[in-house]
Amino acid sequence: MCTNSKIFENIEFDSGKYEINKLEWIAPLSIREGLHSYASRLAEQIKDEPSIFVGVSLGGVIMQEVSKIRNCKQLILISSVKDYEEKPLFMKIGKFVKFYYFIPPYIYKTLVKMWFKFTDRKYYKRKVFYKKYVTVIDLLYIKWATRSLLEWKGSWYKDNTVHIQGDKDNVFPLENLKGNIKIIKNGTHIMVISHYKKINKIIKETLE
Secondary structure, eight states: OOBOGGGGTTOOOOTTTOOOOOOOOOOOSSTTOOHHHHHHHHGGGOOSSSEEEEEETHHHHHHHHHTTTSOEEEEEEESOOSBGGGSOHHHHHHHHHOGGGTSOGGGHHHHHHHHHHHHOHHHHTSHHHHHHHBOOOOHHHHHHHHHHHHHOOBOOOOTTEEEEEETTOSSSOGGGOOSSEEEETTOOTTHHHHSHHHHHHHHHHHHO
16 A cells, blocks of 8 residues: 555566566545445556456455456465455454544655554665655545555455465464465565565466
């Protein structure tokens, strides 16, 4: 959430077999736009099918919705969740509190910075991280993304889903997840940047 497609800059696929198409976030129609509607519009950027879909965090949730309407050969989730039960308690509570409606606009960007500091303190200290990757900070988008993540129920995912998660992820803790999880030791919520070599190895093994 709030990060651009540059987070995938070190994720590798065999260029002889695959063409990489990085999807860019689009503006929601409103804070109430449903994930199915959003996913349908985002999917217009997909060039070829069947495709291998890769999503990080909220992007993983979105790609699960895209895989329902597009031909998905393989779904790879990184630092994400597959259904409502895998969400942490604070998100389940947030679904009912709906705090995102009441936060004043002028403090939203500060909250976004605090959020990324919470996800990985070590990486946050590198100023380049925020300036390079955290650029999707439009107020409408942030409110929509927060509401969508909190209210998403999930509970449906394909057998071809591969879930990669860090054991130090404090946004979506490993202990809440179920199924066969590919675990990255010391991986945090932004391990797609910090532990990309290990992620690449898992992806390569998955696609062989």
